[in-house]
Amino acid sequence: MATIPFFPPDLFEQDRQAMLDILFEVGTDAEQRFILGRRTAELEEALRQMTGAGHAVACSSGTGGLNLAVQALDIGPGDEVIVPAFCCQPVASSVANLGATPVFVDVDPHTMVMDPEAVERAITERTRAVMPAHVFSIMADMPKINKIAEEHGLTVIEDAAVAQGAVLDGVPSGRWGHLGVFSFFQVKAFGTAGEGGLVLTDDPELASRVRMLRNHGQDGVNRFLHHRIGQNSRFDEVIAAFQLHRLPGFEERLERRARIADYYTERFAPLAERGVTAPPAGRNGRCYYVYSLLAARRGDLRAWLTEKEIGTHVYYPVPLPEQPAFSRFGNRPGVTEQGARATDAHQPGGDSPWPGAQYASEHNLAIPIWPHLTDAQVEYIADSVCEFFD
Numbered sequence: 001m002a003t004i005p006f007f008p009p010d011l012f013e014q015d016r017q018a019m020l021d022i023l024f025e026v027g028t029d030a031e032q033r034f035i036l037g038r039r040t041a042e043l044e045e046a047l048r049q050m051t052g053a054g055h056a057v058a059c060s061s062g063t064g065g066l067n068l069a070v071q072a073l074d075i076g077p078g079d080e081v082i083v084p085a086f087c088c089q090p091v092a093s094s095v096a097n098l099g100a101t102p103v104f105v106d107v108d109p110h111t112m113v114m115d116p117e118a119v120e121r122a123i124t125e126r127t128r129a130v131m132p133a134h135v136f137s138i139m140a141d142m143p144k145i146n147k148i149a150e151e152h153g154l155t156v157i158e159d160a161a162v163a164q165g166a167v168l169d170g171v172p173s174g175r176w177g178h179l180g181v182f183s184f185f186q187v188k189a190f191g192t193a194g195e196g197g198l199v200l201t202d203d204p205e206l207a208s209r210v211r212m213l214r215n216h217g218q219d220g221v222n223r224f225l226h227h228r229i230g231q232n233s234r235f236d237e238v239i240a241a242f243q244l245h246r247l248p249g250f251e252e253r254l255e256r257r258a259r260i261a262d263y264y265t266e267r268f269a270p271l272a273e274r275g276v277t278a279p280p281a282g283r284n285g286r287c288y289y290v291y292s293l294l295a296a297r298r299g300d301l302r303a304w305l306t307e308k309e310i311g312t313h314v315y316y317p318v319p320l321p322e323q324p325a326f327s328r329f330g331n332r333p334g335v336t337e338q339g340a341r342a343t344d345a346h347q348p349g350g351d352s353p354w355p356g357a358q359y360a361s362e363h364n365l366a367i368p369i370w371p372h373l374t375d376a377q378v379e380y381i382a383d384s385v386c387e388f389f390d
């Protein structure tokens with residue numbers, strides 16, 4: 001069996017000619033419009049319809065989308081936003097960059113997504129928003145988080161960067177929050193050959209703010225009139241055309257990922273007693289961007305798979321509040337910079353103030369799940385994981 005890399009080099013092999021055609025078409029178009037043109041508008045409309053959102057605004061990346069979402073809510077100094085302690089860093093930087101305080105809460109050690117009870121305990125009079133993120137293959141517990149947010153008058157920014165196409169209780173990801181954000185980074189479900197992201201919302205006022213903020217606060221009609229201090233988070237016409245080209249195959253690629261995940265989960269179920277936890281089975285609220293195991297002997301399992309020429313990946317080995325960049329926010333859960341809350345007495349044991357996040361950081365191991373893996377490769381990967389425990 002040839003090497004199976006974690007990040008496949010031939011992800012867009014089938015689209016090579018299409019990309020070359022698009023480059024030529026956009027590059028030689030008499031319009032000479034390379035950002036925010038008709039192709040971007042067409043992609044926005046296609047994804048708006050696909051998700052059922054009121055508004056869809058394409059932007060520079062998933063990070064760009066989170067930045068726009070937080071800024072559109074006028075969040076700033078003195079405000080707090082509750083974010084998961086185990087996640088990609090933009091959940092925290094999008095808040096901190098505006099002078100507001102990211103308040104880190106723990107995640108469930110098995111699903112690796114935000115613990116709703118921890119959210120409830122972290123709310124203060126300064127809390128403006130909560131930012132649940134879907135992680136790897138599991139959507140956050142949006143029904144519970146939305147209920148808590150509603151009870152406390154908080155806005156929900158749903159980080160659905162990795163979860164485009166996932167559906168929980170009949171509601172698509174990105175549609176649970178007041179604002180939802182997708183990422184088109186290459187390995188994501190609807191990844192592209194470059195950068196891109198999307199903000200979804202049903203609120204016309206928020207949509208209009210996000211649209212303005214992504215292009216230096218301009219309204220799209222009056223050039224050089226800046227209504228707000230915005231950003232450059234614009235969308236590329238080549239990428240828009242490429243994503244429109246890739247859209248018809250999206251469902252099929254998602255289904256292939258889901259089938260691989262189903263197979264892995266079935267094969268790995270007996271390993272539960274031997275220190276490996278697979279993601280929960282089923283399709284509801286599942287996304288299959290990454291298939292991550294939680295392994296007690298992660299290092300050994302990883303070395304074994306490397307020997308078998310199977311690429312693996314460890315995500316977020318250091319929880320966000322333990323990162324140097326966020327050390328000034330990384331005080332114990334329940335205590336803000338302003339010392340507004342008492343230390344949380346409800347946290348389960350462990351040395352870390354974020355034991356779930358610490359556990360996930362120390363044990364997650366992702367194995368390949370990209371859609372063009374052959375059945376033989378998928379079987380080989382599953383066999384190799386199981387053999388380690390024989």
Ligand SMILES: Cc1ncc(COP(=O)(O)O)c(C=O)c1O
Pocket residue numbers: 061062063064087088090091133134135159161162183184185196197
């Ligand atoms: C949960 C989560 N949020 C946000 C992002 C940021 O997306 P992008 O890489 O498009 O900026 C990522 C990227 O990996 C992510 O995993």
